[in-house]
Amino acid sequence: MADSKTDPKLELPQGTLDLLILKTLTLEPLHGWGISERLQQISREALQVQQGSLYPALHRLERRGWIKATWSTSENNRRAKYYELTKQGQKQLAAETEAWRRLTAAVGHVLDMA
Amino acid sequence: MLSDLRYRLRSLFLRSHVEAELDEELQAHLEHETEKYIRAGMSPEEAKRKARIAFGGPEQIRQQVRDNRGTRLLENFLQDLRYGTRSLLRNRGFAIVVVMTLALGIAACTAVFSLMDVVLYPKLPYTNPDRLVYLFTPNSLFESVPPDAIPPSFFFAQGIQKSSRLYASFTEFQQLSFNLERKGSVVPVEGATVDASFFSTLGVAPILGRAIGQQDDQAGKRDTAVISYALWKQQFGGDPHIIGQQMTLKVYRQMPEAQNRAANNSYRIIGVMPQGFHYPHKQELDYGVSGAEATDVWVPLALTPAQRMNDEPGDSYSLARLKDGVTVQQAQAEMSAIVAQLNKIEPPSAMFHGGWRAYIKPFRQTLVGDARPLLRLLMGAVGFVLLIACGNASSLLLARNASRTHELGVRATLGAGRARLIQQMLTDALLLSLTAGAVSTALAWLFLKMLLRLDPGNVPRLQQVSMNPHVLLFTLSVTLLTSVATGILPALSSSRGDLVEFLKSGGNKGVVRGNNRLRGVLIAGEVALVVMLLSGASLLIRSFLKVEAVPTGFSTATLSMKVDLPPAYATAAQHRGLFPRLLDDIRAIPGVQAAGAITNLPLSHDESITTLWVQDYANEKGQTVEAASLTAGYFGAMGTPMLAGREFRLNEGNVVIVNEAFVRKYFAGKNAIGKWIANGTPDNRNSNKRVIIGVVADVRHSSLEEPPPPTLYDCLQDPDRAYLAIRSSVPPAEVVPAVRAALNKLDPTLTLADIHTMNDRVSEALALRRFQTVLLGAFSVMALALALVGLYGLLAYTVRQREQEIGIRLAIGASRGNVLSLIVSQGVRLVFAGLLLGIAGAFALQHLIRSFLFGVNATDPVTFLLVPVLLLLTALGACVIPGWRAANVDPADSLRYE
Numbered sequence A: 001m002a003d004s005k006t007d008p009k010l011e012l013p014q015g016t017l018d019l020l021i022l023k024t025l026t027l028e029p030l031h032g033w034g035i036s037e038r039l040q041q042i043s044r045e046a047l048q049v050q051q052g053s054l055y056p057a058l059h060r061l062e063r064r065g066w067i068k069a070t071w072s073t074s075e076n077n078r079r080a081k082y083y084e085l086t087k088q089g090q091k092q093l094a095a096e097t098e099a100w101r102r103l104t105a106a107v108g109h110v111l112d113m114a
Numbered sequence B: 001m002l003s004d005l006r007y008r009l010r011s012l013f014l015r016s017h018v019e020a021e022l023d024e025e026l027q028a029h030l031e032h033e034t035e036k037y038i039r040a041g042m043s044p045e046e047a048k049r050k051a052r053i054a055f056g057g058p059e060q061i062r063q064q065v066r067d068n069r070g071t072r073l074l075e076n077f078l079q080d081l082r083y084g085t086r087s088l089l090r091n092r093g094f095a096i097v098v099v100m101t102l103a104l105g106i107a108a109c110t111a112v113f114s115l116m117d118v119v120l121y122p123k124l125p126y127t128n129p130d131r132l133v134y135l136f137t138p139n140s141l142f143e144s145v146p147p148d149a150i151p152p153s154f155f156f157a158q159g160i161q162k163s164s165r166l167y168a169s170f171t172e173f174q175q176l177s178f179n180l181e182r183k184g185s186v187v188p189v190e191g192a193t194v195d196a197s198f199f200s201t202l203g204v205a206p207i208l209g210r211a212i213g214q215q216d217d218q219a220g221k222r223d224t225a226v227i228s229y230a231l232w233k234q235q236f237g238g239d240p241h242i243i244g245q246q247m248t249l250k251v252y253r254q255m256p257e258a259q260n261r262a263a264n265n266s267y268r269i270i271g272v273m274p275q276g277f278h279y280p281h282k283q284e285l286d287y288g289v290s291g292a293e294a295t296d297v298w299v300p301l302a303l304t305p306a307q308r309m310n311d312e313p314g315d316s317y318s319l320a321r322l323k324d325g326v327t328v329q330q331a332q333a334e335m336s337a338i339v340a341q342l343n344k345i346e347p348p349s350a351m352f353h354g355g356w357r358a359y360i361k362p363f364r365q366t367l368v369g370d371a372r373p374l375l376r377l378l379m380g381a382v383g384f385v386l387l388i389a390c391g392n393a394s395s396l397l398l399a400r401n402a403s404r405t406h407e408l409g410v411r412a413t414l415g416a417g418r419a420r421l422i423q424q425m426l427t428d429a430l431l432l433s434l435t436a437g438a439v440s441t442a443l444a445w446l447f448l449k450m451l452l453r454l455d456p457g458n459v460p461r462l463q464q465v466s467m468n469p470h471v472l473l474f475t476l477s478v479t480l481l482t483s484v485a486t487g488i489l490p491a492l493s494s495s496r497g498d499l500v501e502f503l504k505s506g507g508n509k510g511v512v513r514g515n516n517r518l519r520g521v522l523i524a525g526e527v528a529l530v531v532m533l534l535s536g537a538s539l540l541i542r543s544f545l546k547v548e549a550v551p552t553g554f555s556t557a558t559l560s561m562k563v564d565l566p567p568a569y570a571t572a573a574q575h576r577g578l579f580p581r582l583l584d585d586i587r588a589i590p591g592v593q594a595a596g597a598i599t600n601l602p603l604s605h606d607e608s609i610t611t612l613w614v615q616d617y618a619n620e621k622g623q624t625v626e627a628a629s630l631t632a633g634y635f636g637a638m639g640t641p642m643l644a645g646r647e648f649r650l651n652e653g654n655v656v657i658v659n660e661a662f663v664r665k666y667f668a669g670k671n672a673i674g675k676w677i678a679n680g681t682p683d684n685r686n687s688n689k690r691v692i693i694g695v696v697a698d699v700r701h702s703s704l705e706e707p708p709p710p711t712l713y714d715c716l717q718d719p720d721r722a723y724l725a726i727r728s729s730v731p732p733a734e735v736v737p738a739v740r741a742a743l744n745k746l747d748p749t750l751t752l753a754d755i756h757t758m759n760d761r762v763s764e765a766l767a768l769r770r771f772q773t774v775l776l777g778a779f780s781v782m783a784l785a786l787a788l789v790g791l792y793g794l795l796a797y798t799v800r801q802r803e804q805e806i807g808i809r810l811a812i813g814a815s816r817g818n819v820l821s822l823i824v825s826q827g828v829r830l831v832f833a834g835l836l837l838g839i840a841g842a843f844a845l846q847h848l849i850r851s852f853l854f855g856v857n858a859t860d861p862v863t864f865l866l867v868p869v870l871l872l873l874t875a876l877g878a879c880v881i882p883g884w885r886a887a888n889v890d891p892a893d894s895l896r897y898e
Helices: A016-024 A032-042 A051-064 A087-112 B002-013 B015-039 B044-055 B058-067 B072-090 B092-120 B154-163 B198-202 B229-236 B328-345 B363-368 B371-403 B405-413 B418-453 B469-494 B499-504 B513-548 B578-587 B634-638 B660-666 B732-746 B758-765 B767-801 B803-811 B816-844 B846-850 B861-887 B891-896
Strands: A067-073 A079-085 B132-136 B167-182 B185-194 B224-227 B246-253 B266-272 B297-300 B316-322 B359-362 B559-564 B592-598 B609-611 B624-630 B642-645 B655-659 B676-678 B690-696 B711-715 B721-728 B752-757
Touching: A016 A032, A016 A051, A016 A087, A032 A051, A032 A079, A032 B015, A051 A067, A051 A079, A051 B002, A051 B015, A051 B058, A079 A087, A079 B015, B002 B015, B015 B044, B015 B058, B058 B072, B072 B092, B072 B418, B092 B371, B092 B418, B092 B469, B092 B767, B132 B328, B132 B363, B154 B167, B154 B316, B154 B328, B167 B198, B167 B229, B167 B297, B185 B198, B198 B316, B224 B229, B316 B328, B328 B359, B359 B363, B371 B405, B371 B418, B371 B469, B371 B513, B371 B767, B371 B846, B405 B418, B405 B499, B418 B469, B469 B513, B513 B767, B513 B816, B513 B846, B513 B861, B559 B732, B559 B758, B578 B592, B578 B721, B578 B732, B592 B634, B634 B721, B655 B660, B660 B690, B660 B711, B721 B732, B732 B752, B752 B758, B758 B767, B767 B803, B767 B816, B767 B861, B803 B816, B803 B891, B816 B846, B816 B861
Parallel strands: B185 B297, B224 B266, B624 B711, B655 B690
Antiparallel strands: A067 A079, B132 B316, B132 B359, B167 B185, B167 B246, B167 B316, B224 B297, B246 B266, B559 B721, B559 B752, B592 B624, B592 B721, B609 B624, B642 B690, B655 B711, B676 B690
16 A cells, blocks of 8 residues: 555556556566666656555566566575566567557547646 | 467466465565655654555455456356355255256156157168158048048049149159068068169169169069168178179068059069168157068069059058248148049049048158157156255255354455356256256166156157256256256345344354245245145046956957968968968867957957948948958957847858947947848949947947047958957966967967957057056156155254244243144145145146046046145145144253353
8 A cells, every 4th residue: 555645656557567667668677676666766766666556567468478577596695586577578568568558648638738 | 369368278277386376476566665664764664664554454455456367257156166065065054955856857858858858759771851741642431530530542642743833853662571581591571662763752862773663663573672771680690792782672561552563573673771771760740551661672663554543542652852942831731732632633433532631741740650749748847856956955045154154254354246246056056957967967867767667658758868968968957957947046035135134243143044035935836836736636546547448349348469471371262261260279178168260359459440331221332340250259268248139150141240439330229139230332332231239339440548449340251360369267377378379289380469458558558658647647746755854844943043932932821732733834825825826726727637647627526626725735734743842842942041
């Protein structure tokens, strides 16, 4: 549960988490914690991902074949599950990015009208 | 797609491994988070705490990840299955009762279905047998003859064949008995004379050689033969060079008009039919001539031009294959039109001129015979039994769920949704049903064994019944349906718990009252079904007793047997008075009181009709009556009373005896003695007058249930075969050897056949009725027992549940009698509700059973008095036991628990 008193963070709209996860994985394979840290960093602390959504999302993406997981040693010398983007995942990311851009542009137009 | 499947399968089958990986992944996250806080300067303890808070509940995350694996439904199911198995094993008594109840219902259904499978839907060795139809030409002149016993005459068959457009193929054939003479031995074989389209109509080709073709089926030429696989193997050792060999076949017996055609005895074998092909035989041919079980030889029909013009119905059958898309109704309409035309062009001199009608009977219908309505009745009955079993199982599950209120409440509190609880309870029901299904296959096998013992002998293919894959598939489907039928009510009702109420009561209270009301409704419904079944069974039993009490017109103690003479006795001279001499010898046997002979013995499936002209009666051309020929002494031996006049003397040619029905119809019940009758043929009407010298009592001839038709008896002289009727004061076991010795003294090659007392024949005639009565009775008793168990179970459970209340009642002064009547009245109320419903149902369904009844009405008052009394008495028994237990509750004991 997000603590809204101390943390004025944004709630992620439905479905965008998958897109963001795919995006963070374009640079390099990351483990779960890494992904959540990276998202927070890039969004300048505006977005915080709940673990309760992150891990189900990761498993869902893996099931769909958009990311794949390998176990390897992390920077602090412990075994961690690293996720990387698959070819299918790259295609999906491109498609979803495009869809997102068009959506936000359209919503922007409508909001700017006034 | 592939990755998806791989992922799901891995999640399912490497479940513990996948779970361990998830744990490790989440643990790694937590550690990374902790390190982050330590790096930020927190103490390790505080960092750990902060990380935990940020992380949230690991169990929720795990559950959500699991949900995203796409295997949740199945996993839940497996979990429920494990859980259900464990809990049912703990509750073994409950599980056994439910499983046995359901198994009984499913097994009854399976047994009846396996009967239907083999009797109604047999596999046939012909191409597309559903397109085959028989053609018949009934005639109102033969009022006592069933329409499907009158195949068209050659004249009509040829005419129909020429004019019809709706048949792809059309064949005519006759049955014929042969003796096959080989290497000095004589083997009787059944045969058929067939035209060139016989085999193609059935759509079966020989495995060796060729079928009978146009070149074989030529007038006056009959020298080729096709043989069966069985004959080829048994008589010719499966010789691969069989084609072209000659064999000697002598006609053993056939109808008189065919006799002059069978001059030739040597046949060239031109083909061998595939294994299992034995058409025509009696199961697939109504009123076949020789009653052949299997035909092994086929020879050409070889009609002469004169025969093609023969317009007397004989013993040749017409079988046709409908063109694709043509319905039986269309064929019937076409044939009616053609027959109407043929009626006009038939020579007016013909004896039955003008009265022919058309009747088309699908081949399958002949195969199934009277068994279809019977099997439908039985299927309905076992359907009721299964419903009752489901009701009981449902009721038991409801009771069990009521005692699981605590467990269900805890599960709901911990977050199990209603759908999840329903899923779990349906899984329980499935588990019980599947077990019951497995048990039921063994039980059904037992049922079938018992069923075959009751074989009435005239349900076709009954002995071939088996638990084949069809049947098992049926059992599985019924099992699955049963699980839903059983599980759905308890699942819906018990999953509707009130959480607040549950928590307030400290986890003790649940939804119990509503449950019991539902169980009461189930039991009342069961009672209603039982009432319907019981009244059906009672009606059948009453009918059976009525049929059994029908006056047969003969003494059942009379012994009867058949003597069949070979062709060596073809002429009167060759006979040398065999039957009179034999009867004299039999009468001389010590203990024999009377003996006689007859051509068509009652209840021996032999019928004969004759045309007649009656003095002073409004005769119609071609009118017919039942007929038989018999010797002096026959009526005495059969115990059939002479009502007026006298019996025949030896070889009296120009006198007849008639029965009561004859006198009623032709002489309006007045004196018939001394009146004359004549053969119906117009040209010899005056020359052939015969005087009525006696009147005998009516005899049930073709069945016990049909009223005897008018019958004409003339004096028997030198028949080819006849039944002997013998009345004696010593047992049959002593008479039969003496009769055999007497026969063999006259001719050592002759044998006695079909030796039975008339009592045996009555019993055989009752067999189908006994079969249906016993089965419906048994299913009704089964249903009654199940419903009583259900009623008892409900009341016993109520008593246990209300023990404290009863204790309090007793403590504050209720008498034991009050308590007893409290419980009993609860049961009796349910029974009454069910009874009323059931009687209403039985009245609503009375048309279904009417055709099975004899001598009783479907609203028979005795039945509708007896059934409620029987039900109330037995139900009272089921109520009193729990009531007694309630009355004996110890108030001190029961209150201590509060």
